[in-house]
Amino acid sequence: xxxxxxxxxxxxxxxxxxxxxxxxxxxxxxxxxxxxxxxxxxxxxxxxxxxxxxxxxxxxxxxxxxxxxxxxxxxxxxxxxxxxxxxxxxxxxxxxxxxxxxxxxxxxxxxxxxxxxxxxxxxxxxxxxxxxxxxxxxxxxxxxxxxxxxxxxxxxxxxxxxxxxxxxxxxxxxxxxxxxxxxxxxxxxxxxxxxxxxxxxxxxxxxxxxxxxxxxxxxxxxxxxxxxxxxxxxxxxxxxxxxxxxxxxxxxxxxxxxxxxxxxxxxxxxxxxxxxxxxxxxxxxxxxxxxxxxxxxxxxxxxxxxxxxxxxxxxxxxxxxxxxxxxxxxxxxxxxxxxxxxxxxxxxxxxxxxxxxxxxxxxxxxxxxxxxxxxxxxxxxxxxxxxxxxxxxxxxxxxxxxxxxxxxxxxxxxxxxxxxxxxxxxxxxxxxxxxxxxxxxxxxxxxxxxxxxxxxxxxxxxxxxxx
Amino acid sequence: xxxxxxxxxxxxxxxxxxxxxxxxxxxxxxxxxxxxxxxxxxxxxxxxxxxxxxxxxxxxxxxxxxxxxxxxxxxxxxxxxxxxxxxxxxxxxxxxxxxxxxxxxxxxxxxxxxxxxxxxxxxxxxxxxxxxxxxxxxxxxxxxxxxxxxxxxxxxxxxxxxxxxxxxxxxxxxxxxxxxxxxxxxxxxxxxxxxxxxxxxxxxxxxxxxxxxxxxxxxxxxxxxxxxxxxxxxxxxxxxxxxxxxxxxxxxxxxxxxxxxxxxxxxxxxxxxxxxxx
Numbered sequence: 001x002x003x004x005x006x007x008x009x010x011x012x013x014x015x016x017x018x019x020x021x022x023x024x025x026x027x028x029x030x031x032x033x034x035x036x037x038x039x040x041x042x043x044x045x046x047x048x049x050x051x052x053x054x055x056x057x058x059x060x061x062x063x064x065x066x067x068x069x070x071x072x073x074x075x076x077x078x079x080x081x082x083x084x085x086x087x088x089x090x091x092x093x094x095x096x097x098x099x100x101x102x103x104x105x106x107x108x109x110x111x112x113x114x115x116x117x118x119x120x121x122x123x124x125x126x127x128x129x130x131x132x133x134x135x136x137x138x139x140x141x142x143x144x145x146x147x148x149x150x151x152x153x154x155x156x157x158x159x160x161x162x163x164x165x166x167x168x169x170x171x172x173x174x175x176x177x178x179x180x181x182x183x184x185x186x187x188x189x190x191x192x193x194x195x196x197x198x199x200x201x202x203x204x205x206x207x208x209x210x211x212x213x214x215x216x217x218x219x220x221x222x223x224x225x226x227x228x229x230x231x232x233x234x235x236x237x238x239x240x241x242x243x244x245x246x247x248x249x250x251x252x253x254x255x256x257x258x259x260x261x262x263x264x265x266x267x268x269x270x271x272x273x274x275x276x277x278x279x280x281x282x283x284x285x286x287x288x289x290x291x292x293x294x295x296x297x298x299x300x301x302x303x304x305x306x307x308x309x310x311x312x313x314x315x316x317x318x319x320x321x322x323x324x325x326x327x328x329x330x331x332x333x334x335x336x337x338x339x340x341x342x343x344x345x346x347x348x349x350x351x352x353x354x355x356x357x358x359x360x361x362x363x364x365x366x367x368x369x370x371x372x373x374x375x376x377x378x379x380x381x382x383x384x385x386x387x388x389x390x391x392x393x394x395x396x397x398x399x400x401x402x403x404x405x406x407x408x409x410x411x412x413x414x415x416x417x418x419x420x421x422x423x424x425x426x427x428x429x430x431x432x433x434x435x436x437x438x439x440x441x442x443x444x445x446x447x448x449x450x451x452x453x454x455x456x457x458x459x460x461x462x463x464x465x466x467x
Numbered sequence: 468x469x470x471x472x473x474x475x476x477x478x479x480x481x482x483x484x485x486x487x488x489x490x491x492x493x494x495x496x497x498x499x500x501x502x503x504x505x506x507x508x509x510x511x512x513x514x515x516x517x518x519x520x521x522x523x524x525x526x527x528x529x530x531x532x533x534x535x536x537x538x539x540x541x542x543x544x545x546x547x548x549x550x551x552x553x554x555x556x557x558x559x560x561x562x563x564x565x566x567x568x569x570x571x572x573x574x575x576x577x578x579x580x581x582x583x584x585x586x587x588x589x590x591x592x593x594x595x596x597x598x599x600x601x602x603x604x605x606x607x608x609x610x611x612x613x614x615x616x617x618x619x620x621x622x623x624x625x626x627x628x629x630x631x632x633x634x635x636x637x638x639x640x641x642x643x644x645x646x647x648x649x650x651x652x653x654x655x656x657x658x659x660x661x662x663x664x665x666x667x668x669x670x671x672x673x674x675x676x677x678x679x680x681x682x683x684x685x686x687x688x689x690x691x692x693x694x695x696x697x698x699x700x701x702x703x704x705x706x707x708x709x710x711x712x713x714x715x716x717x718x719x720x721x722x723x724x725x726x727x728x729x730x731x732x733x734x735x736x737x738x739x740x741x742x743x744x745x
Binding site: 171172173181209210211212215216217237238239241243247248250251253254256257260261265266269270271272273274275276278349350397398399 | 490491493494504508509510511535536550551552553554555556683684685686687688689690691693694695700705719722723725726727730731733734736737738
């Protein structure tokens with residue numbers, strides 16, 4: 001008999017006025033009892049609509065049935081069949097627009113808390129099980145992956161599992177891509193990311209750090225070293241600025257820089273760690289995505305008294321996940337919606353003193369389908385701040401496209417691929433994740449990595465058959 | 468890990484390390500830089516490549532001990548290993564069509580100007596090299612510069628080597644004496660580069676400067692190294708580090724370089740304590 005409660009079992013979290021002063025995880029996770037209770041809400045539908053909502057097709061009802069039966073280790077193995085990073089996905093996937101959106105229980109009441117259950121299973125496994133991973137026999141074929149973010153790790157994991165010798169080239173000194181430089185510790189603990197990466201490595205993946213592809217090696221040179229296919233998962237790392245006056249004043253950061261200093265370089269431990277960050281007492285974050293919420297919440301945790309989110313549209317158009325917006329508001333972030341910056345003001349020494357904004361109102365829908373924000377006349381006003389963080393988007397880094405002849409890209413820099421396979425215009429070169437789509441989600445990148453892994457396998461096997 | 472294979476003390480503040488980094492050495496060109504880290508909690512520090520040896524697979528860096536990381540670097544000995552060493556980053560210098568060049572190094576900048584002079588010399592370009600130091604004790608790379616410069620002029624602020632003055636004075640003399648330079652390359656403190664550019668502009672001599680602003684990743688990701696060049700924002704790490712000096716907003720550059728002055732002091736003091744404990 002399923003648990004008929006219309007509500008998800010609540011997940012404990014740190015109180016807002018406590019957590020906004022530390023970098024520990026906000027949500028604390030289910031206990032085994034809570035997980036079993038929630039798992040019992042699953043109806044184990046025959047047509048499994050949830051799976052179609054998952055870019056990596058996690059066998060959702062099967063793993064949830066195992067959780068309901070208290071078989072957590074088997075539940076983990078079930079998830080791991082198709083998902084290399086369950087602890088990550090359980091935390092940062094937008095389940096509300098994916099698996100949970102399709103859940104039959106969501107028609108009347110809350111959907112099953114699939115994300116929380118996935119997270120529970122992954123965490124339980126890490127805490128309780130230490131198992132030697134048996135590497136599958138090697139098949140003698142070499143594949144190179146560029147970038148160790150979610151797309152690259154997934155592609156690498158899938159190929160290593162079936163015997164490929166996979167080498168990941170990572171530009172940074174640490175693996176994980178956006179999982180380590182972008183998403184903050186309080187949403188995704190880095191120790192946990194490392195554990196999941198270690199699990200991928202154990203399947204037979206070699207990771208070379210400090211390898212900036214396009215500079216130290218080109219894709220053609222990698223191919224010449226005997227790699228039969230290359231997957232480009234280099235992300236969208238290039239920050240956009242608004243091109244308004246004052247953006248080069250001291251105290252203006254890209255969200256990428258602000259978050260990289262904090263997450264990757266651990267500036268919140270300065271001076272024990274060497275990299276500093278300037279936060280100031282009053283901070284304006286420009287933008288309304290998850291990254292903007294992350295930057296604002298990080299600034300608050302680093303001691304800023306007033307942190308504003310400045311976004312030119314209204315709450316309805318806000319691209320951030322509802323949960324992130326809600327968490328940010330709870331933690332005291334001041335939402336200045338329907339406002340758009342026009343310039344940044346500075347003092348005679350070149351430091352930020354304020355940001356001038358205009359009020360906006362929504363007009364007719366634009367090309368994106370969202371109502372176009374229009375500036376109200378004579379609504380200019382200055383918000384005094386010491387720090388401005390620009391979080392208005394990122395685009396793919398040009399280092400690879402400018403050094404890879406034959407690789408077709410969109411005007412804005414995204415690599416053009418066949419969506420079914422991840423194949424690019426260049427033979428044996430595949431791509432996926434933000435490098436193709438522009439900034440999107442972890443799970444979409446993982447899905448693309450998975451698609452490309454299958455296509456790479458097919459290409460190499462077909463070639464072998466011909467040879 | 469990246470092993471130190473040679474160490475040389477160039478003066479009381481400046482040291483040279485030759486480091487094993489075969490992948491970087493295969494591709495390195497003058498004008499490019501590397502990013503290194505010495506330990507797990509360390510910062511990413513960009514340093515311009517002073518020399519490279521493709522056969523030995525090594526990169527040479529020359530640095531002044533000014534902050535926590537460069538002080539630690541200075542304590543490393545042959546056989547010690549660096550944790551991280553990424554490169555070559557930035558765009559290599561291009562000197563097509565140059566027949567006669569003036570290459571100017573100010574203080575530590577000489578270490579970066581030297582490989583450019585060496586490259587020009589290798590291309591058959593006539594190179595007048597001007598290197599400026601505060602005093603005679605601080606002169607570095609004199610022998611090396613002699614091997615690549617057609618004429619070498621070393622100036623000191625206090626005249627202790629017999630040639631008193633700034634590099635700008637020397638360059639002015641050479642230009643006024645009728646030397647026709649296709650290009651002037653100026654590498655040193657921003658204030659020096661600013662004055663060199665102010666000097667060469669009325670003469671219409673193309674002037675290239677190498678900028679070293681604050682950066683984190685060095686691959687275009689953080690945007691911390693933004694500089695205004697010709698009214699446009701550029702990232703020194705991927706668009707540079709070489710730029711047309713007549714277009715650079717040096718005042719902004721100098722302001723931005725000073726952004727973490729307070730923190731640099733705190734960090735250095737924290738490390739001084741740590742070193743005392745070891």
